[in-house]
Amino acid sequence: MRRHKSTSSSNMKKYIKSPEQKESNKYTENNPKENEIYNLNDDDFKTAIIKILTELRENSDRQLNEFRSYVTKEFDTIKKNQTEILEMKNTIEEIKKNLDALNSRADNMEERISNLEDGNIELLQAEEEREARLKRNEETLRELSDTIRRCNVRIIGIPEGEEKEKGAENLFKEIMAENFPNLVREMDLQVTEANRSPNFINARRPTPRHIVVKLAKVNDKEKILRTARLKKLTYKGTPIRLSADFSAETLQARREWNDIFKNLKDKNLQPRILYPAKISFKYYGEIKTFPDKQKLREFIATKPPLQEILRKTLIPEKSKKGKGLQNQEQRR
Amino acid sequence: MRRHKSTSSSNMKKYIKSPEQKESNKYTENNPKENEIYNLNDDDFKTAIIKILTELRENSDRQLNEFRSYVTKEFDTIKKNQTEILEMKNTIEEIKKNLDALNSRADNMEERISNLEDGNIELLQAEEEREARLKRNEETLRELSDTIRRCNVRIIGIPEGEEKEKGAENLFKEIMAENFPNLVREMDLQVTEANRSPNFINARRPTPRHIVVKLAKVNDKEKILRTARLKKLTYKGTPIRLSADFSAETLQARREWNDIFKNLKDKNLQPRILYPAKISFKYYGEIKTFPDKQKLREFIATKPPLQEILRKTLIPEKSKKGKGLQNQEQRR
Amino acid sequence: MRRHKSTSSSNMKKYIKSPEQKESNKYTENNPKENEIYNLNDDDFKTAIIKILTELRENSDRQLNEFRSYVTKEFDTIKKNQTEILEMKNTIEEIKKNLDALNSRADNMEERISNLEDGNIELLQAEEEREARLKRNEETLRELSDTIRRCNVRIIGIPEGEEKEKGAENLFKEIMAENFPNLVREMDLQVTEANRSPNFINARRPTPRHIVVKLAKVNDKEKILRTARLKKLTYKGTPIRLSADFSAETLQARREWNDIFKNLKDKNLQPRILYPAKISFKYYGEIKTFPDKQKLREFIATKPPLQEILRKTLIPEKSKKGKGLQNQEQRR
Numbered sequence: 001m002r003r004h005k006s007t008s009s010s011n012m013k014k015y016i017k018s019p020e021q022k023e024s025n026k027y028t029e030n031n032p033k034e035n036e037i038y039n040l041n042d043d044d045f046k047t048a049i050i051k052i053l054t055e056l057r058e059n060s061d062r063q064l065n066e067f068r069s070y071v072t073k074e075f076d077t078i079k080k081n082q083t084e085i086l087e088m089k090n091t092i093e094e095i096k097k098n099l100d101a102l103n104s105r106a107d108n109m110e111e112r113i114s115n116l117e118d119g120n121i122e123l124l125q126a127e128e129e130r131e132a133r134l135k136r137n138e139e140t141l142r143e144l145s146d147t148i149r150r151c152n153v154r155i156i157g158i159p160e161g162e163e164k165e166k167g168a169e170n171l172f173k174e175i176m177a178e179n180f181p182n183l184v185r186e187m188d189l190q191v192t193e194a195n196r197s198p199n200f201i202n203a204r205r206p207t208p209r210h211i212v213v214k215l216a217k218v219n220d221k222e223k224i225l226r227t228a229r230l231k232k233l234t235y236k237g238t239p240i241r242l243s244a245d246f247s248a249e250t251l252q253a254r255r256e257w258n259d260i261f262k263n264l265k266d267k268n269l270q271p272r273i274l275y276p277a278k279i280s281f282k283y284y285g286e287i288k289t290f291p292d293k294q295k296l297r298e299f300i301a302t303k304p305p306l307q308e309i310l311r312k313t314l315i316p317e318k319s320k321k322g323k324g325l326q327n328q329e330q331r332r
Numbered sequence: 333m334r335r336h337k338s339t340s341s342s343n344m345k346k347y348i349k350s351p352e353q354k355e356s357n358k359y360t361e362n363n364p365k366e367n368e369i370y371n372l373n374d375d376d377f378k379t380a381i382i383k384i385l386t387e388l389r390e391n392s393d394r395q396l397n398e399f400r401s402y403v404t405k406e407f408d409t410i411k412k413n414q415t416e417i418l419e420m421k422n423t424i425e426e427i428k429k430n431l432d433a434l435n436s437r438a439d440n441m442e443e444r445i446s447n448l449e450d451g452n453i454e455l456l457q458a459e460e461e462r463e464a465r466l467k468r469n470e471e472t473l474r475e476l477s478d479t480i481r482r483c484n485v486r487i488i489g490i491p492e493g494e495e496k497e498k499g500a501e502n503l504f505k506e507i508m509a510e511n512f513p514n515l516v517r518e519m520d521l522q523v524t525e526a527n528r529s530p531n532f533i534n535a536r537r538p539t540p541r542h543i544v545v546k547l548a549k550v551n552d553k554e555k556i557l558r559t560a561r562l563k564k565l566t567y568k569g570t571p572i573r574l575s576a577d578f579s580a581e582t583l584q585a586r587r588e589w590n591d592i593f594k595n596l597k598d599k600n601l602q603p604r605i606l607y608p609a610k611i612s613f614k615y616y617g618e619i620k621t622f623p624d625k626q627k628l629r630e631f632i633a634t635k636p637p638l639q640e641i642l643r644k645t646l647i648p649e650k651s652k653k654g655k656g657l658q659n660q661e662q663r664r
Numbered sequence: 665m666r667r668h669k670s671t672s673s674s675n676m677k678k679y680i681k682s683p684e685q686k687e688s689n690k691y692t693e694n695n696p697k698e699n700e701i702y703n704l705n706d707d708d709f710k711t712a713i714i715k716i717l718t719e720l721r722e723n724s725d726r727q728l729n730e731f732r733s734y735v736t737k738e739f740d741t742i743k744k745n746q747t748e749i750l751e752m753k754n755t756i757e758e759i760k761k762n763l764d765a766l767n768s769r770a771d772n773m774e775e776r777i778s779n780l781e782d783g784n785i786e787l788l789q790a791e792e793e794r795e796a797r798l799k800r801n802e803e804t805l806r807e808l809s810d811t812i813r814r815c816n817v818r819i820i821g822i823p824e825g826e827e828k829e830k831g832a833e834n835l836f837k838e839i840m841a842e843n844f845p846n847l848v849r850e851m852d853l854q855v856t857e858a859n860r861s862p863n864f865i866n867a868r869r870p871t872p873r874h875i876v877v878k879l880a881k882v883n884d885k886e887k888i889l890r891t892a893r894l895k896k897l898t899y900k901g902t903p904i905r906l907s908a909d910f911s912a913e914t915l916q917a918r919r920e921w922n923d924i925f926k927n928l929k930d931k932n933l934q935p936r937i938l939y940p941a942k943i944s945f946k947y948y949g950e951i952k953t954f955p956d957k958q959k960l961r962e963f964i965a966t967k968p969p970l971q972e973i974l975r976k977t978l979i980p981e982k983s984k985k986g987k988g989l990q991n992q993e994q995r996r
Contacts, residue, residue, distance in 0.1 A: 045378060046709060052385055053716055060392050060724050067400060068731060074407055075738055081414055082745055084421070089748070091424055092755055098431055099762055105438050106769050112445050113776050119452060120783060126459065127790065133466055134797055140473050141804050147480055148811055150525070169883070193814070193882040199939065216548070216880070218525040219501070275531065377710060384717055392724050399732060406739055413746055416753070423756055430763050437770050444777050451784060458791065465798055472805050479812055482857070548880070550857040551833070607863065 138249075145247030146276060150218050151192065152245030153225065155211040158235055160201070163211065168194035172213045175240070176224070179233050183223060190216035212245055246276070253277030256293070259313040267309050470581075477579030478608060482550050483524065484577030485557065487543040490567055492533070495543065500526035504545045507572070508556070511565050515555060522548035544577055578608070585609030588625070591645040599641050802913075809911030810940060814882050815856065816909030817889065819875040822899055824865070827875065832858035836877045839904070840888070843897050847887060854880035876909055910940070917941030920957070923977040931973050 040048055155175065163171045169191045176184045192214040201209070215221050221244070228242040246254065254277045264271035264281045271281040279296070280289040283306070290296040297314060300306040372380055487507065495503045501523045508516045524546040533541070547553050553576070560574040578586065586609045596603035596613045603613040611628065612621040615638070622628040629646060632638040704712055819839065827835045833855045840848045856878040865873070879885050885908070892906040910918065918941045928935035928945045935945040943960065944953040947970070954960040961978060964970040 042374070042706070049381060049385075049713060053713075053720065056385065056389055056392075057720055057723075059389075060396075060720075061727075063393075063396055064724075064727055064731065067396065067403075071403060071731075071735060078410060078414075078742060081417060082742075085417060085745060085749060085752070088417070088421060088424055089752060091428070092752055092759070095424070095427055095431060095759055096755070098435070099759060099766070102431070102434055102438060102766055103762070105442070106766060106773070109438070109441055109445055109773055110769070112449065113773055113780070116445070116448050116452065116780050117776065120780065120787075123452075123455070123459070123787070127787070127794075130459075130463065130466060131790075131794065133470065134794060134801070137466070137469055137473055137801055138797065140477065141801055141808070144473070144476055144480065144808055145804065148808065192880065195882075214882075216524060218527075218546075374706070381713060381717075388717065388721055388724075391721075392728075395725075395728055399728065399735075403735060410742060410746075413749060417749060420749070420753060420756055423760070427756070427759055427763060430767070434763070434766055434770060437774070441770070441773055441777055444781065448777070448780050448784065455784075455787070455791070458795075462791075462795065462798060465802065469798070469801055469805055472809065476805070476808055476812065548856060550859075550878075 142247050142249045142276070146250050149245040149247065151215045151221055153213045153215065153221055154197075154243045154245050155213065155235075155240060156243060157238070157240035158208060158211055160196075160208045162235075163194075163196070168196065168211050168213070171211065171235075175233070175235050178235065179231070180224065180227055183227055187220060187223065189220060192216055250276045260293075260296075260310060263309050263313050269309075474579050474581045474608070478582050481577040481579065483547045483553055485545045485547065485553055486529075486575045486577050487545065487567075487572060488575060489570070489572035490540060490543055492528075492540045494567075495526075495528070500528065500543050500545070503543065503567075507565070507567050510567065511563070512556065512559055515559055519552060519555065521552060524548055582608045592625075592628075592642060595641050595645050601641075806911050806913045806940070810914050813909040813911065815879045815885055817877045817879065817885055818861075818907045818909050819877065819899075819904060820907060821902070821904035822872060822875055824860075824872045826899075827858075827860070832860065832875050832877070835875065835899075839897070839899050842899065843895070844888065844891055847891055851884060851887065853884055856880055914940045924957075924960075924974060927973050927977050933973075 153172075155172065158171065166174075172191060172194050173184075173189070176189065194211060194213040196209045197212040198209065215224075225242060225244060233240050233242060254273050257273055257277070257279045260279065261271045261273065264279075269281040269283065271279060274280055274289065278289050278291050280287055282288075283303075288299065290299065293314060296310075297316070300310060300314070485504075487504065490503065498506075504523060504526050505516075505521070508521065526543060526545040528541045529544040530541065547556075557574060557576060565572050565574060586605050589605055589609070589611045592611065593603045593605065596611075601613040601615065603611060606612055606621065610621050610623045612619055614620075615635075620631065622631065625646060628642075629648070632642060632646070817836075819836065822835065830838075836855060836858050837848075837853070840853065858875060858877040860873045861876040862873065879888075889906060889908060897904050897906060918937050921937055921941070921943045924943065925935050925937065928943075933945040933947065935943060938944055938953065942953050942955050944951055946952075947967075952963065954963065957978060960974075961980070964974060964978070
């Protein structure tokens, strides 16, 4: 297009004359001839007139032809541009079709996205419900796991194989006789079951497995553990320990109080771990109980002395993301 | 563009002559001159011819120049439009590039949406499976929860603290002696465990917590509850109640039969609630059992007398969305 | 547009003359006249000149008018195209607006898609966690279900109703007396509970339900089952079987060893199924234990004799997708 334009511009110039140019032509070229012609005889006049007429006609034809040729060329250029316009028009039509198609695609996509978003909201709600059910199930499971362990006593520190000949039940009875002779005499101790736990040996475990003894009565277990807390226990002279039996989750939750428990005990606040995993201690003569660290944190917020005692063990809740899961990973 | 057009239109008018105009020119302007010129002498004729020739040439030049000027102006206008076309062409090129980019983006988005949709289908299938497993787990949990409660008897109505000194087990034995002297004599009642439940006190609860007694044998529990149904029970003269012990879910499911149970009992249809939460009653001498309300609804659909009895309590299943969840919320 | 173009082209032709055409005109048309005119008298010359002048003027006017008319027509055509260009310009403006809108929509959609994708990643992570928790719950449930069945013995093959009068507990005691007279004498067998399981009758079930007997001590159960493995048991002379009691999941997992167990037994490799569902057997004097088929497959990979024995029963792991679920479906 740029090409046509410049050509046209240069062509045009020879037809564009300033008014001054035209005036000068008129007087320097035509007037002399007019004066001369009066002095001619008739034949010469005729010849001159014929010549002038011929020139006039030729000149007029030439100018018109030149102009025609210029205009024609310009029109050619314009026609060429028209062809381009035609192409543009076609291009625009294509663009419009493409745009229509894109608009349809966008409509379609927006609907699909909306459906996905709606579906996501439903899914998230369903997930929330399932999450709540899962949590409730976990709690129920933990309660059940703890409940079926309520009659259990764990014996910790008996070398592997020691129970092989006499059986775990008799081994437990020997321990009772060795450590709680009075208790054994006064109660009719019934054992439902006694076993190593877990029932397989993990070669990488450095300590012997616990022996889990299931008693017939919860009361018996409690009496034994209460008495056991008051003295050092032995089996054939070697120190052993007795403990209650909890689900992995409860055990982990109780263990998380360990450091705080020590701090409180050092300060003589008489801490206790209550079932399933609460801590209680005496504060100004009153027994305070807390189901979790957050509740304890809230309590000490206005008690600088307690803050000082628990300064190192009850660190403020940071962004402990996924902590619940980690607990599960650290299972016994 | 509109501007150029109107200018051109007005310019054009002076060059467009109707055929009539041209005819009138010819006879009113030229013919008189033609007649006059024959009467002129030679010099005057020469002068006239020269004048006519000059006028003719000037006229022709002027007309052509005017036309040139018009055409030139028009061409200028057209060139200006050509510049606009050039701009349009550039714009169209940009649009095409933008369209191409948009098409690519749309392709990309459609693929991502399809991936999301496919992912969603997989997720929903996985969710369905998990939902089924969750449900199965809930059922198993409920069964387990009920199973470990099978030997339990709940004592309802004993004031808090009453068991403090003698212990819950002895309190239970007192109740047995007070209410079932014969039964106690004939069976060797073994208690595994006796406790308040839950093991913490909810200050907002207006009634004392139940005492849950775990017996050694299911048979003992059943004998006690069977006998308890036949008489009003007391503890130190105050009325109390004994009941079986169920999981929260089973208890809730059993409670939902309460109104229907009353209706059926009023009509002497001998209703009974069976484990875990079925209802049975006598209908024309035959014992009918229904695991849920829907099954009962289907049964009475063809029994107008039963429909009349249960008119107020067995309302038709409406759009009770999320009912399963509500049950969970209304736990004991 | 195509229409205008062709019209213009044909119009143009009469104004375009080749140089040759112009030359021939000059000599065949004008020269003869020029010669003739010298022979005219003055009046005739005047008349001829006037005529020539008139023709010249008319001719010039006509040509210019024709050219004007052509140019005007062309301009008209061009103006019409200009109108189209105007329309195109408007169309392009609309397209640009539409494109802008589409770009905005695309931006918006891309953001929504990204949000969905991000949400999906979070959801999938949450799902993975929940999946892990669900699996852990299932395992815990299975363990619990097995644990509360540890004291149970299943009696298989007692016709329905047989226990109606004497009770399931007494029926079990009769079986003990009939089959293990010595064992009964030496141990104080305590039964906690004895029942048909499940507690409802499935009319389509062709065999009588099992009787599940819960003993007070795990040891008692184990002694009974150990002795039972050594002899054929009967109840009133009819063959019956005793078995341990497991959760549906454990039972199914144990059953999946059945064919392999038979193969190994046939080859005298002394196979045993261990709790919960492991297989063990003697291989070159050493007891090997495998928790699942995959581990066993890995073991026999380098043992062609074992491969031969288990050729038909331990088929290579193919794409057994969703097998875990199928197991659940095939529950007892």
